[in-house]
Amino acid sequence: APGWVFAGWGGDVLGTDPxxxxxxxxxxxxxxxxxxxxxxxxxxxxxxxxxxxRAQKWIxxxxxxxxxxxxxxxxxSLDGGAPVPLALGPDLRRLYGAGDFNVxxxxxxxxxxxxxVEIVARDTTGALSARTVKFNKVxxxxxxxxxxxxxxxxxxxxxxxxxxxxxxxxxAGLEIVESGYDxxxxxxxxxxxxxxxxxxxxxxxxxxxxxxxxxxxxxVGLGLHWQGHTARRSESPAVGFYPTGAFAWYRWQSGGRYExxxxxxxxxxxxxxxxxxxxxxxxxARAMTVPGGxxxxxxxxxxxxxxxxxxxxTLLEDAGPTTGSVLLIAHHVDATFGDVTVRPLVP
Numbered sequence: 178a179p180g181w182v183f184a185g186w187g188g189d190v191l192g193t194d195p196x197x198x199x200x201x202x203x204x205x206x207x208x209x210x211x212x213x214x215x216x217x218x219x220x221x222x223x224x225x226x227x228x229x230x231r232a233q234k235w236i237x238x239x240x241x242x243x244x245x246x247x248x249x250x251x252x253x254s255l256d257g258g259a260p261v262p263l264a265l266g267p268d269l270r271r272l273y274g275a276g277d278f279n280v281x282x283x284x285x286x287x288x289x290x291x292x293x294v295e296i297v298a299r300d301t302t303g304a305l306s307a308r309t310v311k312f313n314k315v316x317x318x319x320x321x322x323x324x325x326x327x328x329x330x331x332x333x334x335x336x337x338x339x340x341x342x343x344x345x346x347x348x349a350g351l352e353i354v355e356s357g358y359d360x361x362x363x364x365x366x367x368x369x370x371x372x373x374x375x376x377x378x379x380x381x382x383x384x385x386x387x388x389x390x391x392x393x394x395x396x397v398g399l400g401l402h403w404q405g406h407t408a409r410r411s412e413s414p415a416v417g418f419y420p421t422g423a424f425a426w427y428r429w430q431s432g433g434r435y436e437x438x439x440x441x442x443x444x445x446x447x448x449x450x451x452x453x454x455x456x457x458x459x460x461x462a463r464a465m466t467v468p469g470g471x472x473x474x475x476x477x478x479x480x481x482x483x484x485x486x487x488x489x490x491t492l493l494e495d496a497g498p499t500t501g502s503v504l505l506i507a508h509h510v511d512a513t514f515g516d517v518t519v520r521p522l523v524p
Contacts, residue, residue, distance in 0.1 A: 179303025182246065184210040216306025217244035217251075217298035222343050223334035227312045230319055231284055232338040232363035232502045233405035237414070238280035238310055239339060244300040251298045253280050255287070260297065264413060269391045271341050271406075271414050273357030279341065279414040280310075289316040319366040321521035327351045327514075337517075338363045340406075340504070341414075350377075351514040353507055356384035358392055359418070364517055365502035367404055371465050371522040374399060374503045377480050377515030379457045383429070387509035397452075397512050398426020400504030401464045401473055402497065422497045425462040425475035425490075426506060427452045437462075437475045437490040440497025446475075446490040457515070459484070466524040470495035 185193045188206035199205055221240040229236045242248050242265060252260035263280060266272030271279060280294055294310045325336050327346040333339055336346060342360030345352050353360055365372075380397050387395045402422025406415035424438045427450075436447040452458060457480035465472045474488035505514055 180214055180216070180305075181211045182214050182302050184212045186210070214246060214300070214302055214304050216304040217242050217248050217300050219296055219298055219306055219308040221296075221308060221310055223332055223339060225308070225310050227310065227334055228315060229284065229312055229338060230315045230317075231367050232319075232365055233340065233367060233403060234284050235340075235405045235415075236280075236282040236284055236287070236312065236314070237338070237340055238282075238294055238296075238312070239341070239343070240278055240296075241274065241343075242276045242278060242298050244298070244304075246304070247301040248276065249299045249301050249303075251278060251296065253294055253296045255282060255294055256292055257295075263296070269386075269389055270358050270416050273342075273386070274355060281414040284314070287314055289314050318368050321365075321369060321372060321519060323365060323519045325364055325517040327516060333362065337505075342507075349513065350379075350516070351505070353511060356507070356509065356511055357386060358508065360507045361400075362505045363403055363405075363502045364505065365519060367501050369402075369502060369519075370500050371524055372503075372519050373461065373463045373522055374401070374517065374519045375459060375461045376505070376517045377457050378460050379513045379515075380452060380454055381511040381513070382454050384509050384511055392509060394428055394430040395509040396426045396428040396506065397508065397510050398424060398506050399460060399462050400424050400506060401462055402471070402499065402501030403504040404498050404501045420498050421504075422464060422471060422499070422501055423462075423473040423492065423494060424506070425460065425473070427477070435475070435477060435490065437473060437492055439473070439492050439494040444492045444494070446492045448489055457481075463488070463522065465522055466499070467493070469493060471497065471499055 187208035251263040266277035296308045328348040333344045333346040340361040343354040383395045407417035408415035409417045434447045434449045463474040474491045476489040
């Protein structure tokens with residue numbers, strides 16, 4: 178029966194092997210014992226009540242499912258609608274850990290106000306469990322200037338939109354609990370146009386998993402004019418990270434280099450350099466409307482040192498998004514981000 182597992186034999190037969198032979202050369206008493214099991218444990222990383230603004234085109238509800246008997250399948254339903262199959266990790270990409278899930282709902286598919294998502298998981302015995310998450314969609318755009326102070330909440334989803342991964346926030350900053358492929362957090366609004374973002378970053382070390390065809394080398398940095406992932410086929414969650422205005426990051430490749438990368442990977446501006454583990458740096462990037470497109474600029478320096486007067490890397494993008502939020506990116510690294518400051522610019 179669903180939700181029951183064989184525990185063992187009793188009477189004239191002992192053991193826990195479900196297949197047993199009994200010699201019937203006399204009267205025998207054989208007792209089979211079954212025990213009930215709970216359904217899978219469903220963990221929602223950022224709580225059962227969440228709020229979403231338009232930091233990107235998706236609403237992401239993140240968590241993990243586990244069961245000692247094995248998980249057979251998971252579905253979710255939005256506002257009492259039909260169940261939708263939910264993919265589980267590991268997939269070497271966004272669903273990085275075994276049992277990780279990411280409920281991805283188009284932001285524009287729901288009206289402003291309260292909504293519910295019910296997640297139902299079944300294990301290999303047929304036992305079921307359910308978890309209900311309430312979320313509120315806020316349609317009012319987030320303005321500039323904007324500052325995120327991680328000490329304001331121990332739940333980073335109260336302060337920004339977690340796109341991927343399990344993070345925590347505190348007086349120490351924004352920290353990764355479980356590292357992996359593109360652990361990302363979106364800050365701001367998809368309508369933001371001209372702005373400058375500044376954030377302290379400390380990388381403590383690399384974490385396992387880099388170097389695969391899916392991952393490439395570790396990196397840490399920022400996305401500018403972020404709109405959200407794009408599905409390459411029909412996958413959920415979507416895995417394409419373009420179109421995006423630009424990425425400004427440090428990548429541990431070819432000896433290490435700072436890179437400013439335009440939409441679809443071009444144009445590309447880079448400079449060789451080092452980023453020492455355990456040392457705090459300041460990363461600063463800019464998106465500015467200019468004749469011919471958007472000019473993206475990027476520079477970095479040791480925290481506590483004087484800010485360089487000019488920009489180290491710049492590029493002109495004429496084919497990418499012209500608006501979007503800021504994305505914090507930690508790709509196969511253990512990193513801590515400090516408070517984020519975003520200032521408006523006048524073209």
